Amino acid sequence: MNNRRVIIVGGGLAGLYTAFQLEQLSIPYVLFEAKDVFGGRIHSEQPKVNNNQSLFHDLGPTWIFPHHHRMKALVAHLNENLFHQHSAGAVVYHENTNTKPQIIENGQGPLLHRLEGGLYKLILALQAKLSKNNYQLSCQVDNLKKVNETWQVTVTNTKDASVVIHETDHLILALPPRLIHEYLTPTHWASAALTKALVAVPTWMANQVKFVATYHKPFxxxxxxxxxxxxxxxxxxxxxDASAKDQQGFALFGFIGLSSQAIKSFSIEHLKAQCINQLKLLLGDEAQHYEQCYLKSWGSDVHVATDKDRTEPPAHPDFHIKRFSQELSSLNLYLAGSEFSEEDAGYLEGAIYAADKAISLLKKEVLLKNH
Ligand SMILES: Cc1cc2nc3c(=O)[nH]c(=O)nc-3n(C[C@H](O)[C@H](O)[C@H](O)COP(=O)(O)OP(=O)(O)OC[C@H]3O[C@@H](n4cnc5c(N)ncnc54)[C@H](O)[C@@H]3O)c2cc1C
Structure with a gap:
């Protein structure tokens, strides 16, 4: 491998984790992220009325599942802590408008883990491990071209619209397949089969709408x-229950059962008010005394969802990356986004799995070229 830096596209969990690993391996790289913050689908809000600077409310992922060992190892490595999702108490079920909500005692679900302070802390911890010269925010990649052995990567600065073409031998794409299809011009460099697979595989949770309300007590x-x-x-x-650990902040969160298209016919304020009314009905009148409430419609985020994600029913991603091993290897292209994972695709764990696979393939390539 020559001295040209590896390029990583996308600064969600997969891209940041990849950058962190390359930094530790002393492999030169540069990471481009389209937004002005890292995290991708890991997105959190900080409460305005609480002075606790290290508490975030998750509007993207919340849970680390019991079998997510790679995530647990990363959390421990970054000196962050997990705690158990609060689930003690009765569960409420509301069947239809003609019946009252039912109380179901002892209706506990699986033991899920959450990150103390919110998942965004993981993003901040990873970012802190990277050298500032190795990443650029507000930099959207919007064209890829392969000229002989070289990738030409067109990067637009979203703040001033300036465009720079960067060159690399090795390219790591840490974003969902459909976004690769949308932004990264695969018809210039991919086979018809790979292009078709990129557009076919859905982005997990891309059309979800999530609501969070915070409270001064867990009524x-x-x-x-x-x-x-x-x-x-x-x-x-x-x-x-979306409360922080040890009484440090109380909250509830919910998934809204409407697509991002459907919610366009309501104002956000109207929808938030409806959610609060529903919390009152299901969990008690005190729900009206919330401190803050937040709503994120992921389908409206152009760096997460495409038109297909907005209109198709949600489905688990299943990419079968092995089918394309030869093609990807001949292109020196590595697919690190969670949807490309062979295990837990679409989940946080999948992002680490896919990134680890991409890094190990890149390492092999580096060793091969250096010997
Ligand atoms: C509401 C919601 C709830 C979820 N709940 C859970 C959960 O409880 N547990 C769990 O395990 N998983 C959950 N997930 C899934 C989890 O969030 C994802 O698996 C994980 O965040 C994917 O990380 P990633 O880095 O692969 O992709 P992403 O986070 O999508 O990162 C891709 C990055 O690429 C950037 N980008 C896009 N286009 C370009 C471009 N052209 N140029 C440069 N950069 C670009 C994006 O801005 C983004 O930062 C949830 C997701 C959502 C939305």
Whole structure:
């Protein structure tokens, strides 16, 4: 490998983790992220009324599942801590508008883990491990071209619209397949089969709408409820306790059962008010005394969802990356986004799995060229 830096496109969990590993391996790289912050689907809000600077409320992922060992190892390596999702208490189920919500005692789900302070802390911890010269925010990659052995990567600065073409031998794409299809011109460099697979595989949770309300006390727990509810009435179809560890901040979150297209017909304020009314009905009148509430419609985020994600029913990603091993190897192209993982595709764990695979293939290539 010559001295040209490896280029990483995308600064979500997969891209940042890849950068962190390359930094440790002393492999020169530069990472381009389209947004002005890192994290991708890991996105959190900080409470305005609470002076706790290290508390974030997750509007993207919340849970690390019991079998997510790579994530658990990363959390430990970065000196962050996990705690258990609060689930003690009764669960509420609302079948239809003609019936009252039912209380189900001892309806506990699986033991899920959460990151103390919110998942965005993981992003901050990874970012802190990178040298500032090795990444550029607000830099959207919008064209790729392969000229002989060289990748030409067109990068547009989204703040001043300036365009720079960077060159590299090895290119790591840490973003979902459909975004590669949308932004990175695969018809210039990929086979018809690879191009078709890129557009076919959905981005996990890309059309979700998530709501969070914060409270000064966990009134639902005081009423014997877990804060967990399931509803066929809506607008939220699933609600959970989203409080921080050790009484450091209380919250509830819910997934809204409407697509990003459908919610366009409501104002955000109207939708937030409907969610609060639903919390009142299911968990108690105190729900109206919230401190802050936040709503994120992921389908409207152009760096997460494409038109297909907005219009197709949600489905688990299944890319079968092995089918394309030869083609990717001949291109010196590495696919590190979670949707490319052979295990837990679409999840946080999948992002680490796919990134680890990409790094190990890159390392092999580096050793091969150096000997
Ligand atoms: C609402 C929601 C809830 C979820 N819940 C869970 C959960 O509880 N547990 C779990 O394990 N997983 C969950 N997930 C999935 C989890 O968030 C993802 O698996 C993980 O964040 C994917 O990371 P990634 O780096 O592969 O992709 P992304 O986070 O999508 O990162 C891709 C990055 O590429 C950037 N980018 C896009 N286009 C360009 C371009 N042209 N140029 C440069 N940069 C670009 C984006 O801005 C982004 O930063 C959830 C997701 C959502 C949305």
């Amino acid at each position: 639902w727990r005081e009423n014997g409820l877990a804060g967990q509810a399931f509803s066929r009435v809506g607008p939220m179809i699933e609600i959970h």
